[in-house]
Amino acid sequence: MGIACVAFIGPQNNPLYLRSMDPASDEQYLKLHYVVHCALDAVEEKVLLKRGPGDAQDAYLGLLYPTEDFKVYGYLTNTHLKILLLLDDEGPAKDEVVMRVFRRLHSLYVDTASNPFHVFGLPISSARFDVQLEQIVAVYPKPGASLGGFLT
Amino acid sequence: MAGLVPAPSPGVVAKKPARRCAEVCLELLCVESVRIFHEKQSGPAAAAALEAVGFRVGQQLAERYTRDKPRLGDTLEIIKFVCKDFWQALFKKQVDNLKTNHRGVYVLQDNGFRWLQRLSPPSAPASATAAAGAPASSAGSLPPGAGAVDPAREEAVRQLALSHLHLPCGIVRGALCHLGVSCSVEADPKQLPSCTFTVRIMA
Numbered sequence: 001m002g003i004a005c006v007a008f009i010g011p012q013n014n015p016l017y018l019r020s021m022d023p024a025s026d027e028q029y030l031k032l033h034y035v036v037h038c039a040l041d042a043v044e045e046k047v048l049l050k051r052g053p054g055d056a057q058d059a060y061l062g063l064l065y066p067t068e069d070f071k072v073y074g075y076l077t078n079t080h081l082k083i084l085l086l087l088d089d090e091g092p093a094k095d096e097v098v099m100r101v102f103r104r105l106h107s108l109y110v111d112t113a114s115n116p117f118h119v120f121g122l123p124i125s126s127a128r129f130d131v132q133l134e135q136i137v138a139v140y141p142k143p144g145a146s147l148g149g150f151l152t
Numbered sequence: 153m154a155g156l157v158p159a160p161s162p163g164v165v166a167k168k169p170a171r172r173c174a175e176v177c178l179e180l181l182c183v184e185s186v187r188i189f190h191e192k193q194s195g196p197a198a199a200a201a202l203e204a205v206g207f208r209v210g211q212q213l214a215e216r217y218t219r220d221k222p223r224l225g226d227t228l229e230i231i232k233f234v235c236k237d238f239w240q241a242l243f244k245k246q247v248d249n250l251k252t253n254h255r256g257v258y259v260l261q262d263n264g265f266r267w268l269q270r271l272s273p274p275s276a277p278a279s280a281t282a283a284a285g286a287p288a289s290s291a292g293s294l295p296p297g298a299g300a301v302d303p304a305r306e307e308a309v310r311q312l313a314l315s316h317l318h319l320p321c322g323i324v325r326g327a328l329c330h331l332g333v334s335c336s337v338e339a340d341p342k343q344l345p346s347c348t349f350t351v352r353i354m355a
Contacts, residue, residue: 058223078221
């Protein structure tokens with residue numbers, strides 16, 4: 001399981017941040033934007049479904065839908081921020097592991113949003129955010145690596 | 153900070169050696185921010201500016217305090233979150249009373265609003281130095297010898313308290329709007345230090 005792409009989408013479905021972990025060309029970014037955009041519908045469906053009785057209302061939405069190249073996982077915060085992870089189709093991904101990544105990304109976002117110069121609604125343009133995001137994502141083995149040794 | 157005599161307040165006792173800040177710093181910051189804004193701009197503009205600052209702070213605090221909470225469903229749950237967890241984190245206590253008319257108006261009552269605790273109206277024997285604890289800000293300096301005219305003095309005290317409530321109103325409005333509840337927030341200092349906040353949901 002490797003993380004191919006991370007996306008943050010704001011409350012009005014405006015993209016705040018989209019980053020591909022593989023060095024990508026412009027075409028690739030277009031494709032990623034498309035996949036993320038389609039995933040937003042799946043997010044809303046999932047939220048509506050979860051409103052059934054007795055369902056734990058949680059931020060983690062789980063696997064939204066698989067495409068031919070990626071599996072899309074979603075996370076919806078209380079402030080209606082959506083975090084989407086596109087994982088490579090390499091072997092099973094454990095929910096706890098993915099949840100952990102989402103939590104760290106959420107904490108990173110909260111810390112970045114607490115910057116007095118941060119403007120809500122505009123794309124995130126913090127160098128520190130980029131660096132720390134890379135560190136969070138880098139914990140997960142690239143496709144083909146062995147399974148052991150996840151850091152918490 | 154002319155004329156301000158801060159009541160002796162214990163700083164927060166650090167339980168661990170890391171990163172704590174004495175609460176008096178926040179209190180002094182709030183008082184001074186009100187004074188500076190009213191100095192630079194006149195009445196309503198200063199109020200709007202303070203409210204805007206509070207709005208942004210409220211958005212950021214809402215992000216932080218809802219981080220590990222389960223999903224907040226409808227408007228009532230969000231208001232209850234503000235009354236309990238948010239108020240607890242910000243003002244070290246919960247809202248004492250919540251009333252609603254079920255038609256989009258909520259009244260939050262706090263019987264000991266923390267940011268008004270240090271404001272006290274000047275005592276009756278009105279001498280120039282009697283303003284113990286009440287900052288003689290440019291918004292509301294009370295004439296000495298006003299002891300006889302109670303309604304006028306009360307109105308002046310009320311105006312003074314209101315000028316200190318723009319910031320918290322902004323914070324509450326920012327938090328609610330960021331959580332998806334578009335609203336307006338007004339404060340009413342009835343009896344210092346108790347205060348009510350009226351939240352009107354905008355349809």
